[in-house]
Amino acid sequence: MKTKLFAILLLLSVFSRANAQTEKGSISGKVIDETNQPAMYATVSLHNSKDSTLVRGTISNLDGDYSLDNISAGSYFISVTMLGYDKSRSAVQQLGAGAKISVATLKLKKLSNQLKEVSITVKKPLIENQIDKTVLNVENSALATGNNVMELLQKAPGVTVDKDDKINLRGKSGVQVMIDGKPSYLSQEQLANLLRATDASNIQSIEIITNPSSKYDASGNSGIINIKMKKNQSFGTNGTLTVGGGYGKRHKADGNASLNHREKLFNVFSNYSYGNYGNFHTLAVDRLLNTSGGTTYFSSSSYDKNDSENHNYKGGIDFFLGSKNTLGFLTSGNVFRGHNHETGINKIGATIAASDSSVVADNHGRSPYDFATYNINYKSVLDSSGTELTANLDYSRSAGDQDNYYNSSYMLGNGTEKRPPLLFRNYTPNVADIYSAKVDFTHPFSKKTKLETGLKSSYVKTDNNLNYSTKQADGSYQNDAARSNQFQYTEVISAAYVSLSTEPFKDFSIQAGLRAENTHSEGNSITDGTVVARNYLNFFPTVYLKQKLSAKNTIGVSYSRRIDRPDYGSLNPFLYFIDQYLYAKGNPYLNPQYTNSFEMNYIYRDSYSTSLNYSRTTGGITQVLLTNPVNKALFQTNENLATQTSLSLNINAPVTIAKWWKTNNNVTIFHNEVESPNIGGADFSTSKTAWMLNTNHSLTVTKTTGIELNGSYNSPSVSGTFNVSSFYGVDFGINQSFADKKFNLKLGVNDFLNTRTKQSVSSNLENNTYAIHQNYESRVVRMSLTWRFGNSNVKSVDKHGGSESEQNRLKK
Template identity: 25%
Template sequence: MKTKALLIAICLLTLSLHSPVRAQFPTMGGSAQPKALPGTAGDQSPKGTAKITGSVLDSTQSNANPAKAVEFASIALYNTATGKAIDGTVADEKGKFTLTKLVAGNYRILVSFVGFRNKTIDNLTLANGQSLDLGTIKLASSIKTLEEVTVVGQAAMIEEKVDRLVYNAEKDITAKGGDATDILRKVPLLTVDLDGNVSLRGSSNIRVLINNKPSTIVASSVADALKQIPADQIKTVEVITSPSAKYDAEGSGGIINIITKKNSLQGLNLNVDSGVGNRGSLLSLNGNYRKGKAGFTVGGFGRAMYNTITKTNLDQTSQVNGITTLTRQAGDGHSSGLFGQYNLGFDYDLAKNQSLTAGVRYGVRNMLSQQDLVTQLFTNGTPGLTAYRNVDAKNLSGTVDANIDYLHTFKPQQEWSISTLYSRNDLTNNFDADLLNGANELTGRQRNLNKNVNQEFTLQTDYQTPIKKNQLLEFGAKGIIRQVNSNYQYQLAGPSGAFTTEANGTLGELLYHQNIAAGYSSYTYTTKNRYTFKGGLRYEHTFIDASTREGGTLGIGDYGVLVPSVNASKTVKGTTFKLGFNRRIQRPGLQQLNPNFNAANPQNITVGNPTLRPELTNNFELGLSKTIKKTFINATFFGRVTNNAITQISQPSDTLPGAIVTIYQNIGRQHTYGTNIFANVAATSKISIGLFLNTFYTTLTGQAIGTDGVSATLTNSGINLSGGTFASAQFRNGWGAQAFGFMQGSSVQLQGRQGGFGFYTVGVKKEFANKKASLGLAAENFLSNRYHIHTVLNSAQFSQVNDAYLYNRGVRLTFTVKIGKMTMDAPRKKAKSVNNDDVKSDGNGQTQSGGTPAGGGTPR
């Protein structure tokens, strides 16, 4: 009944938005516009028999390249005598426009569009029945604003917008042959460890979108999802630190939106990217075809990882029932993986103001790892037997995302959209372990089988309309139907014979239904003094029905949350100030919920908690940015207060001597305060250098079991530091070079500190045949053979010291070739895509600036 009610509510709102009231004429490019369109309520303009026609073209085209139409250019008609606007229209996809039913009189016309200079045509006289053809109206490109905010001669690597920071990854020449993890390491505000776990300002509670779309693969593991995205297919990475009410309320740390390379070209195009290195290889094919109103895209890539070696040393002490157990463990292992992603897309212009987009994407990940463990236990100082354990683990997934989206543009900035998405992820996380004695004889076997299926269907509708020339109203609704199913078995066997779960094993299942209904409204207002205010309110209600095979219904209640957001900005003498506040919700993700008892290493066990509740975070942000000659500086001060924070808690096992069990819990409260500083220097038109520093102070408070077996309060606090630098240079004859370095200090945990790490890379590239082909060479962490991560955790009942050694010295050679001839087409506004960014990851895993309201952004 909850699901049916949810769908009925969304459909009713969709129908109500299908016939929107035509609002006042929108602002384009900041110029004056007419007050109202004819035909709207209150319009008393007389009707005549005259008409005006014409076409709007881009004046920047050369004789060799004929001028292109300016689609959706705004045409406003003013009465010369009164100075009032009496009519208006929008050009079609060919730049043509017509104003009809005009009365005789004297007029002037204002033509405008974003990115072009306004043009006024004066002294127009119309007689009854006259048809006036204005012919071709050419608009000049507005380039001065761009020159003020970009590096001379090349696009800036880092750009700052009102609510986000944008990293232009397509300029990264060291990206060839890597994946999205390699790109995100270089984005200011982000931290990516050597396993691919991502955090924003010290918080791993973030949402990762791909082309403004969610995916169930991200819900299971962000780190694994990033490995499926080839780095050289990423155009930009957007770090949204202060999301508006239009975005899903999830992501207490913020939102990361990865935009892959797209175009609006006419013709046929095929790109071939390949790379080979000592630790990984890549082959990618991406093609697109567009003719007239229809466009098709097809793509596929495969990536192999190999020669990934790890070494670990673990010392941990636990105290249970007066017995002290010391565990000493050494592990040697390696891993390999095959990743692939294949996509097919289609878009079609139903009319000049309507478009339809559809797509399907399949992603596959096969990650295999092997580890040999040697473990010795000491009980009250007395050494016990030494155990040998060889473990083979499989982490496999197959993901399907399918979407159909529709967009209807009534006037510029006045539009209605409806979006749908079906997403499914089949995830397998198994291991097999052989138990051996000191003579290398097999004494027993263990197996863990864990099959997970995550499915969700989403329906979303959004509407936006301008109010006067300096205000924008947005509202919409969204429904998500989500189902998670996890089956798990823990099996035992002797040196030979079949496995069994009956005597000493476990058999379990988690069924988790989560339906979400959401609605939002957002309002933007810009004053004459260039103050911009944007406020919004979003409400989300979550319906949960969860059960396990062993425990039956879990009794998790439904809950609702009201999410306000406020953003303001002002530019004073070249310095831009931004102030923001928002509240976010963080729902537990699949790995936090999964009750599977993962004992691949029986001395260090992890298990999920299906009874987790969501966490709530209040975020505060104050930022300022300024360009001083050739240097761009950005500094942001932030605060974050989280209640019901989801984190990992470790404690000794009651049944396995010396073992530490880690489980996810709502620990209580977390406070974080800090600053991010970034500077970019354009040394010359071809050379740029960047520096960034992140520092914040964290306090965590939670509950853990004390020495007397009673729950006790834990508190830990400390400073977290990270920073890095990058440099890029362009030379003659198609040569380029780039370098990057990053250091992450140790980070505060509730029960200790996790070790820090470093990463650096350099690369060179040579382009050939008018940029139709390129050859590149990149090397990373080449000065040392391995990197050491030292982590210390402790509580009243245990202490743990973990040393991990990662061998990630790498070099790769890349080659790219572009086939086909394309011609640039005028940009089309495509249907928006739905976004689900409401689920917490396990940690492993456009608003305009310049004072005008943002329109046409992708709904969330």
């Protein structure tokens, strides 16, 4: 019995010693500068004293303190680096099992050849090609001068904007536009208004992601365009003030102001921009209608003159709750006021040469629009390995109040009145409320394996009214109940995702994810009692493989499944009349479209890239123009096509002609096919191969003077049921800094050759022969002057301590 007891005690003793030897310890300390002030956000790394290998790393907090936990027993030393300072190193530390030791305070000394204040400018290339996305760095580009974001997007490689402001990527529609990583939830028209009202000078970069991971919303069958706003991380008070203007055929004037103040415990930021713009737009539609009663020709032309005022604002505050927690509040919005006056004529006859009647239009209206969003965000770094928890609560509200008056006169071919004129009013107030909540969690299991997971829920409610009224003899307007309507729409999307990335072998990495989204929607036409409800659950897998073949060669393969839900306006069933022969209507029975996308890409020397993409969309949502056989009117609506397939090849090649002359050249070749068994009562099929070219040239004339040239060409193409004509253009910009770069003068010319002014679209549908020709104010000369004030030197480092690449290496 004593022998057994002794053996048990011996085993327990051995186990206890083994357990004690594996117990982890911790090392902590403090970093100060020459003035004995805390050195905030310095990079702290722990090294093995035997071979100096990196064991773990972290960043000093606002008090200069750091702590490295979960460290095995051994012999180590601490190394501290910070931009503008000499490296500091501690004495060798002996850490016992489970021990906690404090390292003597480390003092950083300025580099001996360092100026009192360091100002380092690292100019990023205009276009960066990464394995999973293309980045357009427009922060300091002269081509952004005086432009709005919609105009800027049209200069991005592979991006086009069609006649209805729908954004296409590599010849495909269905792009999800995000701002600072957040979806806008706006309708196509509202998003276009917001992008036009946003000054391009507020943009830092534009990310083009063709196959997003499961972390992103599954919306956007052709990919995501993420617009990143400028952020100032300098300590102290600083800001910018910009005034500008321009002229094409009408006036342009704008201004922008930003003010930021950052301290140890908080950061306050604000921005306001104003724009006052005059524009014009001409539209010509030629249409041939064949019926059993004969042939009728319609030829219409119109001139639309519009003026707008834009007020954009953004403000917020971040509280730094220690070194690992941040609580932020943000609000932003847009106030838009537009006025337009349109005149036109629609000629009707049995032949093109002679019309037997016409409709003369004189219309005017206003289009006020307000958009505001509010955000609460929280971020917590849970440990030194990089585990993070982030949370966002958002509320957005948009409200429009369009009010248009139409005056249509009906004339015979000899100029006499055919019948009394029709004077009517379309008053269309609309409101949308959007709520969303999101939580994301990131946990690195090791240097090579990371888990990302999260939950999101959004609730959208829209209320659209159309009040159609006709003018009476006494000057009052009487409501026409048959042509008026109220449409309410609600949508709830609940989502969850998980994504795992790992590097199982050297230079080979895998990222696989799955996103689930459950959608419940209900469209309710209050006027006629029609209710269309949908409830569906979908799964969206993503897979991404990357192999680094050598130091200069990398290949990648990716797959994703995505969804595009109809925008809110497309579901509204009521008719929106322009005149007797032209109107638009929604389709409440539209279904979502689904896309499976495959992509292979290759990058050479982190610069040259080639990608091949294949996608297939089922139930594709497309805009169609059809003829009403009863009243011969042309109406616009949306329908689900059977299938859309797209194959695209994208090549990007940066070429340095001289040290002072750098270029970036992008070519996209794509083949689109569209098939549907029933569009307008007939089978439909079309296909076309098209291509687009974009070339950017950046010339450094002096240290303070730069010139940029941008040229683009888009060949004839197909988009759904439309044939789209070719268009091309050249943009020019010059950038001059002076007064120690505190002032910057920019001159830009959009469409220098005035060749983008015309765009044409024609029908691909059988028995629907028409052509649409549009003219825009395309060539505009713009100038802006920017004053930068306050603290903006590298000495005032950003939150990443000016050593982001080192920190990223520590987190891997």
